[in-house]
Amino acid sequence: MKSIYNNYFRKSDKSDPVLKALESVPIFDNLLDRELSEVARLTHERTYKKDEHVFKQNAPAEGMYVILDGSVEIKDPDSGTIFASLKAGDFFGELALLDEEPRSASAHATQPARLIGFFRTDLLTLIQRSPELGNKILLNLSRVLGERLRKTNEELAKTS
Amino acid sequence: MTVDPVQKVYRLLLFIIVGLLTWGIFPFLAPIIGMLLFSFLFTTIFLQAADSLERYTKSRSLGVFIILASVLTLGVAFIGSFISNMGSQIKSFTLKLQRDDFATSIENLSNGIKDSLPETISNMIPESEKIIIIAKNSMLGVFQSVLSLLGSAGSFFFISFMVLIFTIILLIEYHDFKRSLVRFIPNKYLEVGLRMIYNIEQQISKYLRGQILAAGSVAILSIIGLFILNQLGANITLIVFIGIIAGLANLIPMVGPFIGMIPAILIALMNNVGSDAALTHQLFGTVPSPFYVLDIVLMFIIVQQIDNNFITPLVVGESVGLHPMAVMLVLLIGGTLIGPLGMLFAIPAAGVLKVVIGEIVFVTKNSHLL
Numbered sequence: 001m002k003s004i005y006n007n008y009f010r011k012s013d014k015s016d017p018v019l020k021a022l023e024s025v026p027i028f029d030n031l032l033d034r035e036l037s038e039v040a041r042l043t044h045e046r047t048y049k050k051d052e053h054v055f056k057q058n059a060p061a062e063g064m065y066v067i068l069d070g071s072v073e074i075k076d077p078d079s080g081t082i083f084a085s086l087k088a089g090d091f092f093g094e095l096a097l098l099d100e101e102p103r104s105a106s107a108h109a110t111q112p113a114r115l116i117g118f119f120r121t122d123l124l125t126l127i128q129r130s131p132e133l134g135n136k137i138l139l140n141l142s143r144v145l146g147e148r149l150r151k152t153n154e155e156l157a158k159t160s
Numbered sequence: 161m162t163v164d165p166v167q168k169v170y171r172l173l174l175f176i177i178v179g180l181l182t183w184g185i186f187p188f189l190a191p192i193i194g195m196l197l198f199s200f201l202f203t204t205i206f207l208q209a210a211d212s213l214e215r216y217t218k219s220r221s222l223g224v225f226i227i228l229a230s231v232l233t234l235g236v237a238f239i240g241s242f243i244s245n246m247g248s249q250i251k252s253f254t255l256k257l258q259r260d261d262f263a264t265s266i267e268n269l270s271n272g273i274k275d276s277l278p279e280t281i282s283n284m285i286p287e288s289e290k291i292i293i294i295a296k297n298s299m300l301g302v303f304q305s306v307l308s309l310l311g312s313a314g315s316f317f318f319i320s321f322m323v324l325i326f327t328i329i330l331l332i333e334y335h336d337f338k339r340s341l342v343r344f345i346p347n348k349y350l351e352v353g354l355r356m357i358y359n360i361e362q363q364i365s366k367y368l369r370g371q372i373l374a375a376g377s378v379a380i381l382s383i384i385g386l387f388i389l390n391q392l393g394a395n396i397t398l399i400v401f402i403g404i405i406a407g408l409a410n411l412i413p414m415v416g417p418f419i420g421m422i423p424a425i426l427i428a429l430m431n432n433v434g435s436d437a438a439l440t441h442q443l444f445g446t447v448p449s450p451f452y453v454l455d456i457v458l459m460f461i462i463v464q465q466i467d468n469n470f471i472t473p474l475v476v477g478e479s480v481g482l483h484p485m486a487v488m489l490v491l492l493i494g495g496t497l498i499g500p501l502g503m504l505f506a507i508p509a510a511g512v513l514k515v516v517i518g519e520i521v522f523v524t525k526n527s528h529l530l
Binding site for chain 1: 350
């Protein structure tokens with residue numbers, strides 16, 4: 001019943017940590033308060049113990065995570081190479097929103113962590129429910145991936 | 161991992177106790193489960209419309225209200241006018257039964273059949289008086305049960321009301337319910353679980369949308385077919401209602417089409433009793449088809465063939481992806497377990513089961529990845 005009430009008198013709550021975290025992610029740039037709340041309604045908040053895997057290498061990939069609290073490490077389990085150490089406000093796994101390839105690396109919590117999951121199925125639902133908002137997110141996602149590709153090219157050019 | 165034998169016995173006992181409890185409680189819970197199933201079915205049908213309307217109205221509740229108000233208005237108008245039309249049809253037919261028209265018609269029909277058959281077979285047909293009594297009694301029995309069915313409308317309204325309430329809540333809260341459900345999935349299986357829920361949703365909504373489109377096409381084709389039969393003198397009234405019933409009955413695969421024929425044949429019988437032209441009518445001028453019964457059956461077979469070969473493959477396609485043999489088997493199982501309702505839910509349930517089994521197989525094969 002509470003959510004029926006909220007449905008009538010819903011306001012975007014700026015103090016909501018989920019909304020705050022989503023706002024800082026470039027994939028959700030330029031979204032109106034109402035649109036950000038709509039995205040927040042589709043996300044899933046999860047807690048992970050220290051050393052618990054968020055996902056393993058080669059596991060089926062379904063979506064991205066934003067770190068609310070704690071820290072997460074992305075690494076190659078075979079070579080032990082650490083690709084990134086991420087903290088609150090950072091995000092990872094966004095490529096899985098677009099393709100259905102398995103995870104290229106493993107992610108595990110190095111401290112107890114609270115993550116927000118935003119998955120491909122949520123994005124598809126959003127595109128169906130609100131195409132305008134879905135397009136905004138897809139455009140932002142392309143921008144993030146384009147930027148990353150440019151950086152990789154630059155680094156490749158430096159090494160060659 | 162080895163399991164302690166005592167623990168194994170405890171598990172077995174727990175399983176038996178839970179099984180017995182479920183068996184004992186199920187009859188009491190069955191109506192509620194049925195209502196929830198129907199609510200879920202309606203929710204799946206209207207979910208996309210509710211999502212789209214939410215975009216325009218900026219309020220999900222208002223969107224849900226608009227959808228359900230329109231559907232209810234249409235539904236009440238349809239059922240109301242069908243009941244009143246059917247009621248007057250049955251009343252006038254009951255009056256006809258009291259008169260001699262019916263007796264004469266049956267006698268003529270029985271004599272006609274006897275004349276057209278070889279003597280050895282015709283001797284096996286009982287005397288016309290006996291047939292008249294049997295026919296009168298069975299006809300009255302059919303209509304009395306129809307009337308008593310209308311009389312049990314009270315409980316039907318209660319169930320409909322509860323289904324409506326459940327549907328409203330489910331439609332408004334669907335996405336929140338889904339999120340609450342996802343909370344129960346362990347982290348390890350989160351992504352696989354989400355994929356499974358999404359695939360199940362897609363499976364059901366694709367199947368339902370296809371079925372509704374196919375049912376609509378069958379309804380329209382049946383109305384056109386009955387209209388053509390009327391032009392040939394079949395004198396069938398309430399063709400729009402019959403068409404809609406045929407369309408709805410079509411939702412039950414394989415058996416539905418035959419259910420769809422029944423109201424058309426009954427109304428043709430009611431309207432044509434006492435008419436010599438209808439009694440001696442011949443299909444294509446050669447095959448005897450008293451009261452246009454064979455014409456109606458042929459028309460519905462043609463509609464079914466068009467539906468099965470052109471419409472269903474186009475709109476339903478490989479939505480469930482079950483082998484025809486598997487379809488027949490699940491229909492039989494559904495029908496045996498719960499009757500016509502079981503047949504209605506058998507195919508989508510089998511589709512859901514297929515998705516679940518697929519995901520379980522995937523998880524078992526790739527457990528080292530999770």
